[in-house]
Amino acid sequence: MADLVILNARLVATMDDQRRELPGGWVSVTGGLIDGVGSGEPPSAPTMIDASGCLVTPGLINTHHHLYQNLTRAYSEMTDKPLFGWLQSLYPLWKALDEESIYLSAWIGLGELALSGCTTSTDHLYVHPRGSG
Known part of the structure; x- marks a missing residue:
């Protein structure tokens, strides 16, 4: 199980090899490291951050x-x-x-x-x- 999930983002900019952009996406973090991104149903975690209306990107x-x-x-x-x-x-x-x-x-x-x-x-x-x- 993830420690933290950022969910409901207006858009998750993954910056992965395919440069995917995930409307309504989520990011899961375990042990301080991103271990998953996606759209649809997010994994559960003790800490959930609602990013509604926000752009989620890697750190600049x-x-x-x-x-x-x-x-x-x-x-x-x-x-x-x-x-x-x-x-x-x-x-x-x-x-x-x-x-x-x-x-x-x-x-x-x-x-x-x-x-x-x-x-x-x-x-x-x-x-x-x-x-x-």
């Missing part, structure tokens, strides 16, 4: 992120500048980041990634926080 992968930039993304001095003007306006701010700032920005960014379906990310941290030795 973000291969290029700068988590520390979450802290300055709405800084008004740079929002309308081209790339190099943007960088020049932000480098002085990034220079002042400390370990706590980097830690907090990572938590914010990782939370946002998880909420958007991303399960894997590569971070490009090229600033060196003040006080980090």
Whole structure:
């Protein structure tokens, strides 16, 4: 028996070799691994998640992120500048980041990634926080 079944999805995008899309589909998970997908009657499990109206996909992968930039993304001095003007306006701010700032920005960014379906990310941290030795 599965540990978890996600059922009633508007669509399950399997990403298997046939790239099947299963309207009204389900996904079963045992021991933290997907062990079945299908449409029709789902298997039983102690935990059932109703995904009515939702798209169910494998976890998304973000291969290029700068988590520390979450802290300055709405800084008004740079929002309308081209790339190099943007960088020049932000480098002085990034220079002042400390370990706590980097830690907090990572938590914010990782939370946002998880909420958007991303399960894997590569971070490009090229600033060196003040006080980090």
